[in-house]
Amino acid sequence: MRLIPLTDDELRAGSGLKWGRAPDGVIPADIAELDFAVAPPIRAVLSAAVDRSDFGYPDYTGGAPVRLAELFADRTRRRMGWCPHPGRVEVCAQVVQALCCVILAFTRTGDEVLVHSPTYPPFTEAIRSLGRRPLLLPVGNVADDEAAGAWARVEQAARLRLIVLCQPHNPTGHVFDRNTLEVLADLAIRHDAVVFADEIHAEIVYDDTEFHSIASIQSAAERTIVFTSAAKSFNIAGLRCAVGHFSNDELLARFRTLPWHLRSGAGALGLAATITAWESCDDWLDQLRSQLSINRARLTEFMSHFRQVRFTPPSGTYLAWLDFRATGAGYDAHHFLAKTAMISLQPGTVFGTSLEGFVRFNFGTSDARLDSLLERLGRALDTCGGKG
Numbered sequence: 406m407r408l409i410p411l412t413d414d415e416l417r418a419g420s421g422l423k424w425g426r427a428p429d430g431v432i433p434a435d436i437a438e439l440d441f442a443v444a445p446p447i448r449a450v451l452s453a454a455v456d457r458s459d460f461g462y463p464d465y466t467g468g469a470p471v472r473l474a475e476l477f478a479d480r481t482r483r484r485m486g487w488c489p490h491p492g493r494v495e496v497c498a499q500v501v502q503a504l505c506c507v508i509l510a511f512t513r514t515g516d517e518v519l520v521h522s523p524t525y526p527p528f529t530e531a532i533r534s535l536g537r538r539p540l541l542l543p544v545g546n547v548a549d550d551e552a553a554g555a556w557a558r559v560e561q562a563a564r565l566r567l568i569v570l571c572q573p574h575n576p577t578g579h580v581f582d583r584n585t586l587e588v589l590a591d592l593a594i595r596h597d598a599v600v601f602a603d604e605i606h607a608e609i610v611y612d613d614t615e616f617h618s619i620a621s622i623q624s625a626a627e628r629t630i631v632f633t634s635a636a637k638s639f640n641i642a643g644l645r646c647a648v649g650h651f652s653n654d655e656l657l658a659r660f661r662t663l664p665w666h667l668r669s670g671a672g673a674l675g676l677a678a679t680i681t682a683w684e685s686c687d688d689w690l691d692q693l694r695s696q697l698s699i700n701r702a703r704l705t706e707f708m709s710h711f712r713q714v715r716f717t718p719p720s721g722t723y724l725a726w727l728d729f730r731a732t733g734a735g736y737d738a739h740h741f742l743a744k745t746a747m748i749s750l751q752p753g754t755v756f757g758t759s760l761e762g763f764v765r766f767n768f769g770t771s772d773a774r775l776d777s778l779l780e781r782l783g784r785a786l787d788t789c790g791g792k793g
Contacts (some may be wrong), residue, residue: 408692409442410771416440420705421643423767425469432778435573435751437724439640440770441696444689447641449676450681460673469676470496477633477648485607486622489650493657498645498670500603500632500760501527507630508535508670510659511599519559519598523726523756523763532569533604541757544577545587556588569625570619570722573606575728576756576765578672578719580610583617590625602631605647606722608638608690610700614720617780620652627653630660637667637722638690639682646675682710697723700768707779711786718755728761733789738764746785748778 416422417425423436437618441446454460463469467788474494498504512518514536520528522541532539543555559565568589573580582699591616593600602619610616620631624653632649636642651657660668682690701718704725708716715728727750739752753763768775786792 406445406686406688406692408689408696410774411440411442413774431743431747431749432781433749433775434767434770435749435765435779437722437767438642439639439723440774441640441693443640444497444682446638446681446685446688448676450528450677450748454674454677458705463671463673463676465496465669468672469673469680473607473646473648473676473680476680477650480683481650482718483614485618485621487618489620489738490773492649493654495649495651495660495668496671496676497632497647497649497668498651498672498675500634500647501531502670503630503647503649503668504528504569504601504603505531505734506660506663507601508532508537509598511535512566512665519565519568519755520560521571521574521793523576523753523760525571525603526755528569528571529757536554537567538564544574544579545585546582546590548671559592560595562596565592565677566598568593568598568600570600570602572602572619573610573616573721574721575606576724576751577717578615578722578724579717580631580720583622586617586619587624590619590622590628593628594704598628600625600629602629604631604633605637607633607696609697609723610721611701612721616721619708620650625652628656630656632781635679638693639646639678639686641675641678641682644672644675645677646679646713649681697769698774701725702776703779704766704768707783708743711783711792713790713792716787725766725768727764727766728762729764729789732786734762734785736761741789742782743787745788746781774778 421438423433423438432529474491475595478489478491512730517538517540519540529539542559600619608791619625620629629652632647634647705718734741742748751765753760
């Protein structure tokens with residue numbers, strides 16, 4: 406089972422957001438989609454469903470959703486080191502949908518919701534649009550020197566009812582260490598808050614980093630909700646299927662007080678693709694992880710020649726967080742690179758209004774396309790004093 410890079414023409418012919426809106430001549434490296442063909446078993450199961458016209462409603466009482474819950478529990482035990490109960494698993498269309506439902510079920514208007522900054526934009530939008538207040542904590546581990554003041558402010562929160570954890574973190578690729586997860590769990594206990602963890606990138610963590618789920622922290626055992634998906638690791642985000650686990654029956658019961666049509670919605674094709682990915686495509690995932698590890702090393706070596714750009718190699722995900730503020734690109738790096746280098750990176754301001762000068766770089770692509778991206782980026786940095 407080979408990892409097959411897609412050509413520019415193949416990618417532009419598709420309907421995906423990343424390549425679909427990129428102007429001619431511009432290489433997109435912004436949206437978190439991979440530039441590789443989906444694993445053959447997934448393509449085969451989808452083709453078979455099309456051949457059978459198999460697009461009926463999924464049977465949530467004993468069909469594919471139940472099989473997916475069992476598969477998720479087994480896979481998590483084997484790969485993540487904690488033990489979900491299949492009877493406390495919910496299937497939704499997407500992780501952000503689950504977060505919206507959790508906000509509605511476990512908080513009230515005006516309550517505070519802790520998120521790390523920079524913040525994945527749909528998280529902030531969900532919190533604010535539902536009448537809650539985001540409480541921002543800079544991303545990092547609790548032992549980091551600059552963390553003390555931020556943690557002190559969080560401790561003073563009067564209405565903290567929900568902690569949202571993105572592990573690994575998007576957009577920085579940071580993986581929170583066990584000590585930090587334990588501190589977050591203790592914070593949740595003191596404020597009687599629920600912890601919602603988005604672990605959609607959990608299967609893309611590099612060999613020099615140890616991954617821990619908040620669900621594996623004993624002190625958080627009775628107040629955690631963990632959602633994940635095959636969307637990122639198997640490049641099937643448009644198929645809309647996410648899986649979540651509730652640490653006790655009470656949490657699940659409160660979640661289920663919301664209407665079923667609000668909290669469900671995974672379709673037959675998304676369910677079939679996710680089951681196939683987790684049952685039959687680990688060889689493909691291993692090849693992807695190997696390719697991403699090579700790409701990460703190449704990007705790290707490349708950035709070492711441009712000292713004015715601040716960059717920490719990501720511990721997880723295929724996303725890099727770059728700080729251009731000390732270069733001639735200044736606080737408009739996104740537009741500078743689009744115009745000068747003909748590459749599209751995600752602007753930092755979508756992750757926080759104060760994050761001008763930052764960009765997110767998606768390196769989930771082929772060797773040849775990464776060559777082109779780095780060549781263009783290097784030329785642009787040479788013109789704006791990136792080497793210092």
